[in-house]
Amino acid sequence: MLLVFVELCRYPLGMTGGQIQDEDISASSQWSESTAARFGRLDLDNGDGDGAWCPDIMSGPDGLKEYLQVDLRSLHFITLVGTQGRHADGMGNEFAQRYRIKYSRDGSNWVGWQDRKGRQVIEGNKNAYDVVLKDLEPPIIARFVRFMPVTDHSMIVCMRVELYGCEWLDGLISYSIPDGHQMIYRGLDVYFNDSVNDGASGLGQLTDGTWGLDDFLHSHIYGMWPGYDYVGWNNKSLPKGYAEMIFEFDHVRNFTSMKVHCNNMFSRGVRMFRQATCYFRSGSDWEADPVTFRPTVDRVSQGARFITVSLGDRTASAIKCRFHFSDLWMLFSEVAFQSGKMVSTLLLGDDPTHKVDESNTRILIGCLVAIIAILMTIIVIILWRQVWQKMLEKASRRLLDDELTARLAVQTQAFSSNHSSLSSESGSTSNSTYERIFPLCSDYQEPSRLIRKLPEFAQSTEHLGPSTSCRALATSVSDGAPHYAEADIISLQESSDSSTYSIAAVNMNLFAGTDSSMREFPREKLTFKEKLGEGQFGEVHLCEAEGMQDFLDEDLSLEGNRDSPLLVAVKTLREDANKNARNDFLKEIRIMSRLRDPNIVHLLAVCVDTDPLCMITEYMENGDLNQFLCNLKLNEAADEDRKDQEENEGESMISSGMKYLSSLNFVHRDLATRNCLVGKNYTIKIADFGMSRNLYRGDYYRIQGRAVLPIRWMSWESILLGKFTMASDVWAFGVTLWEIVTLCKKQPYSQLSDEQVIENTGEFFRDQGKQVYLPKPLCCPDSVYNDLMLSCWRRNAKQRPSFQEIHTQINQGTL
Template sequence: MLRVFVEICRYPLGMTGGQIQDEDISASSQWSESTAARFGRLDFDNGDGDGAWCPDIMSELDGVKEYLQVDLRTLHFITLVGTQGRHADGMGNEFAQRYMIKYSRDGSNWVGWHDRKGRQVIEGNRNAYDVVLKDLEPPIIARFVRFMPVTDHSMIVCMRVELYGCEWLDGLVSYSIPDGHQMIYRGLDVYFNDSVYDGASGLGQLTDGTWGLDDFLHSPIYSMSPGYDYVGWSNKSFPKGYVEMIFEFDHVRNFTSMKVHCNNMFSRGVRMFRQATCYFRSGPDWEADPVTLRPTVDRVSQIARFVTVPLGDRTASLIKCRFHFSDLWMLFSEVAFQSGSAVYNTSLTPRDDPTHKVDDSNTRILIGCLVAIIAILLTIIVIILWRQVWQKMLEKASRRMLDDELTAHLAIQTQAFSLNHSSLSSEGGSTSNSTYERIFPLCADYQEPSRLIRKLPEFAQSTEHLGSCTSSRALAVGASDSAPHYAEADIISLQESSDSSTYSITAVNMNLFAGTDSSMKEFPRHKLTFKEKLGEGQFGEVHLCEAEGMQDFLDEVLSIEGNNESPLLVAVKTLREDANKNARNDFLKEIRIMSRLRDPNIVRLLAVCVDTDPLCMITEYMENGDLNQFLCILRLKEITLFFFSVYSTLSYSKLIEMAVQIASGMKYLSSLNFVHRDLATRNCLVGKNYTIKIADFGMSRNLYRGDYYRIQGRAILPIRWMSWESILLGKFTMASDVWAFGVTLWEILTLCKEQPYSHLSDEQVIENTGEFFRDQGKQVYLPKPPCCPERVYTDLMLSCWRRNAKQRPSFQEMHTQLMESLV
């Protein structure tokens, strides 16, 4: 059994992708045949906003709730829901402003969901086109889910929905435990009740995927009361000296072990259990021979921990366990079982044939085979997740993207200007939404700081001391009111455009690349076979395709071993035929620039289709997705291996090898005087054998919306990766990319467990940049990752974050230093 982790278990369950069939979607009523339940799929209509479930609310009777119901066929752990309205290209304006959720595991007993503070109503949509995602805290375990719009009947309600989570592999459908007790600790009331228990025979905090901290007075969940994460009991209330719990499962299973997360803060009278005794039942009576474990008492460490209780491959559908006290209090926060389906020769599940019996020897053989099959299937699942999770997680949750979101982030405008300082200062410039920007270090500073410095009045009075080189191109962080809701590299500006909501450095003359062969082969578009849409925006889409005969378009470096006739998976970026002229020009310019980038750690452009519309560019497809999600999956694997007492396979040297590749790619870009401006693990892609390539497909994903800070509703900045001078001065150089590399290295060595400066709000991050400017020793640095050697942290990471940009190392130096650390 793979344990569910809330932070990873966020896959779309099939409303959008079609895995959930029409017959599994039902509703209490419908406005018309065209608004039936089957149309309630998020993004079902591929973009025009038509098609949704609309209840017949005008005929609703008092006390009767309208609902859209989804049957997932099996139990699932659901962590997130998404909703959307119906706009029909401006012809409709129906959506649900608020809604509630009910769920059921058997289709008969329904439970109303509420958050950890008891609130049942969920805030929904504010318009008909945006997708609104809501985390379910706590998550739910259910097969059936109902969305119930809350309305005052003043407007027609329509909904399109998606569920996110993963299959519930425990098989646990309910548990029964005694009510938790209240502890009074130094005048503080601490309640250890199961506050999210969902029924007389249900599930709750012991299966919510959240483990309590070492100190039970604190909670990993923000603003919750002391003791919230634990269910606990006092020895004084149990004369027999033990707490009895009963666990019910969906069918007879073969149980290998049970893991119980216990608190062990003995300085406050809390210890893990002294003994666990478990009884098993598959028929009408409990079996006589229990399993017993007496764990070693830990009188030294007060760290909370999982205690494994071996269950000896016993088969049962009910387990009763008695946990004996070893101190005044006993606190549990999570219980999980490792099991598989079983064949049992005396008591039958509802699917068993009553005429078919198997003897004990055959039972053992079958159980062994089933366990082996389950192990193989789990291995296959992990491999599939590594390959596909990046393209399955929330990629299709965003509808309202900017015109240039899927056009060239590598685009450089064709307006020419000379390389002397006078022409750079005098020309008017067009703008680009490029992430890679080519710069020339004629002038390192810019006179006018951004609006962010208004938060630091003393800074505005001191900018004249930061440099003597000036430029007429002042930073203007701001945009029109039409700025998009999502942006991945709407990062900075040196001059405001009159016809765009983004800002960028004036373009470099394309003749600067005249020494490089710019020809790019035309690929026969009929040889592209569509597999899946990876992302989309207002003027472009990115598809996963199979390309036949692509070997003829690959040079020796990219040549793929094996059968030359085998189709090759590629990413195809297309420009929609209705794109405006500027978007079309940017698309062609991106092709021209990308065709000249030649480095093993930079994603390569393979071919184009530009003879007819739609325009297409074909790039390498990195099958393991972006590095951020790849590391999250590795972390899940590491936690899972630790959970089952298997030795870790992920090494520090492997992580450094990833960083070496990123440094190598950035060394190449810096040699061309290119500045990336958005270097982070989310913008690095992972191929076979841990190959890392720097890229920017321009796919603005809701998954990373929290990594960008919107200034006064306008410009969008990845401030947690930006140097202080980039935020305050709008100064982007190779040295600012070095700063971002230090943050990226920190992400890698922490396996992307949390966002940089996660303990600081966005406003506090900006204030921290002011401390770097003032340089009074009050600035806050990212902490040293646990696996990071002191020398790497001090000599490399901290050097990337030096206040003086000239004192930061070059990518050449960092690449050499990282290579030496591997020796």
């Protein structure tokens, strides 16, 4: 098993979905048959709120003796718990205000959970309706978990619970290590003790999923003492020159490797181990031949790192490793093992105690045959789908995928390799790691896979009315609608205040009272010069348009010599595009024909009498703003003033264009410097061709190989909830402003992978102070970063400024 990543290990373990059977739920007592343990399942379906586990509080003088117990059948890494009360459709009001947790790995030795500061009592529910989720810091590794309400008998207690985590595949049930030592560094006391170990030979700091920082004086966990992340030893205090650790496992396993996270700050006398010598035991005695491993010495980098120790496929139920010092101190923060369960028994002679039971062999063979049959079926289905997809591609090179738009999928294979799949509500099996956790309403048919890994999503209804939540999430099954940005993002939906309209449902005369069709430009007067890029439905070309100046209306006249051809950008639709794509292309023409603003790229004319359909827009000679800024070179001091002035003018023009779009209740959805074009006199206009260029392919996150999303510019609610509004455009404006100030030298969140960017949106949703913002650029005034950028990235969309406010703020020079 690979190391557990705590932020991803948050799967519901089956109280709600039914994977945990009734016989695996027990309790110390109950009111009556209707309040038995089996009713203690979390209710997320907004049912009548009846049914819960309610202990008989009169059975003992102390409520701590009462408990609801869950048997997970195997060891699990538990990171989060949820509790709820019982309201019985308004007739009940029973819940647990506080509770404790006990857990066990074997069912006999029980440990009371406490947080990293030693507190045992968890604050629970404040009413009988809401689900309250609590992170377990540190997480626990257990098979059995008990919820124990803390009560003064002033009110009746009822509980419904859920556990979140993932299966603990290491099989490690305990370890024993030397006591950690204390370091005095420049008068500072640094403690390297295993502070969260749950017993003399239990589990603790080395298995809590938290990896130490490069500088051991600091900690991942806020408010903890120096050295908290590490367990460490001093060479002088261990005269044998090594620290010996013994790891006990649930049964005999075949071990391939061990991963050890070590500190290597050699400037302070700390280095990773010089040698690891590991012994193995399957019975009562340690085997004589150990495995020895010597890592490569690093005298350059002081960064903490994982060291992989090869264990040579040795079988054992216990491992004893001696880690030899290479300096004065040795510090570990995490240890994990990769192994496979032993599924066969070696036959030794005719001794019946070593023979495999024939019935078990038949069962094993039957299971293997069934598994092979299932795998063959899956392979056939995959091959059939590939053939079918190729046939569809021949019929239409690009299909509009109604189902695809709201199914933002973090590659589930990466996450599901360590976790078993769950069953959907309908009872059908699925290969998806995430299943429906929080169905909100009848028209919420298929939630985003990303949303499904965030149990906190249930609480989002506090900020979104029920109708709004359903409406926003129902976009996953809505028809694709035309929009200003070209990326295939979730369709525009009506916002909660009804001020943002779904283009597909709007009469196209909304933008003007007269017929809005564009004039047909003679196709033979277009001379194609070069291909600029490839878009969602076709291609974008640079063309010369002969006589375009005389063809245009007065309000669309452009600067240039009327006697020479005019350079224009021509966006074409593929001839083999399907009907939906053609309709969307024509709707986009209808919309763009009504946009009249000096900071919006103008649609000049169309060619729609024959295929391929074309829309002709003005061409901006200085290209897009991203490349323009990347190529900007400012070597002289005087240029700094010019740079600041140009940046301010650019910000003003972009905010002006967005102010105009927002005045029409029009959402862009892909605002970025790549979608801002630079013309003569450095005029900036907002466009929608960014995704058309291969140059910016890396700016879009591809979903299931087809649709793409500009996740690094998107607000958290757009990614998680499919909610696109003017406020989400404001978020993107803040990122665009960050690009401008940095001269587009780096991609936003360049230090994060696409998956980490998506994980970060979950932190915005949870709002526990762990979310990562784009950093303040060098030479960026505090007023610009603090007063403008950060205000654009506020979690609450209603608290973000409007484009009218942004434009006024920029032009008044208050930044």
